[in-house]
Amino acid sequence: MKDIIEIPEWERQPFEGSRTYLYFCVYRDMDPLERSIKKTAEATKRSLGMLWNISSRWDWAKRAEAHDLHMQRLKLAAYEKARMEMAERQAKEGMTLQSVAMGGIRDLIDERGQVKANLTPSEIVRLLEAGVKIERLARGEPTENLDEKILGEVKVVRLPTPIEDDDEWAKRRRDEFERRQKQRGNDSGTTRTSNLVH
Numbered sequence: 001m002k003d004i005i006e007i008p009e010w011e012r013q014p015f016e017g018s019r020t021y022l023y024f025c026v027y028r029d030m031d032p033l034e035r036s037i038k039k040t041a042e043a044t045k046r047s048l049g050m051l052w053n054i055s056s057r058w059d060w061a062k063r064a065e066a067h068d069l070h071m072q073r074l075k076l077a078a079y080e081k082a083r084m085e086m087a088e089r090q091a092k093e094g095m096t097l098q099s100v101a102m103g104g105i106r107d108l109i110d111e112r113g114q115v116k117a118n119l120t121p122s123e124i125v126r127l128l129e130a131g132v133k134i135e136r137l138a139r140g141e142p143t144e145n146l147d148e149k150i151l152g153e154v155k156v157v158r159l160p161t162p163i164e165d166d167d168e169w170a171k172r173r174r175d176e177f178e179r180r181q182k183q184r185g186n187d188s189g190t191t192r193t194s195n196l197v198h
Contacts, residue, residue, distance in 0.1 A: 009059075009066040009067070010028060010066055016058060023054060024054075024055075024058060024060055024063065024064075027055065027060050028060070032064075087138045090135075094131045094134030094135030094137075094138060098127075098128055098135070
């Protein structure tokens, strides 16, 4: 039994002539927003009718779309690889800055406990902060603590579903209105009555 070799749709297909495939390549390699049989006919100096027949027979639109998707996947994979390499490189650079800063701290004090003057304390602090920030950013971590606070109340309003009866919805709305009126009356120390017509 022979192995079956799958040929990607955008490559030359069995029994597809070399010239026919060349016309397809012209069509396929156009900008997807500009791609057309008419532009292919102009580029190849072939008749529009002939290329319509060929494109229909060899399903150019579907094949070109498959090629576009393939190229997008390749670009995305390359982008992800480059992004990961950048993150790792930046994390290492951040760690190097931290090492330099820590070395600066050690260099500030000699064996006798006296302060030396290679890096000032503020320079060391800035270097250390920059190194930590760069490493955290490169590793996708936040660079500062965010303290989120929710102010006020969150109110959920229930809207009617299409299958609910209009009378039931109106009754619920009226009951809610009366409850609020009563609550307002209790809050202000006076009792208010609803003027709803039943």
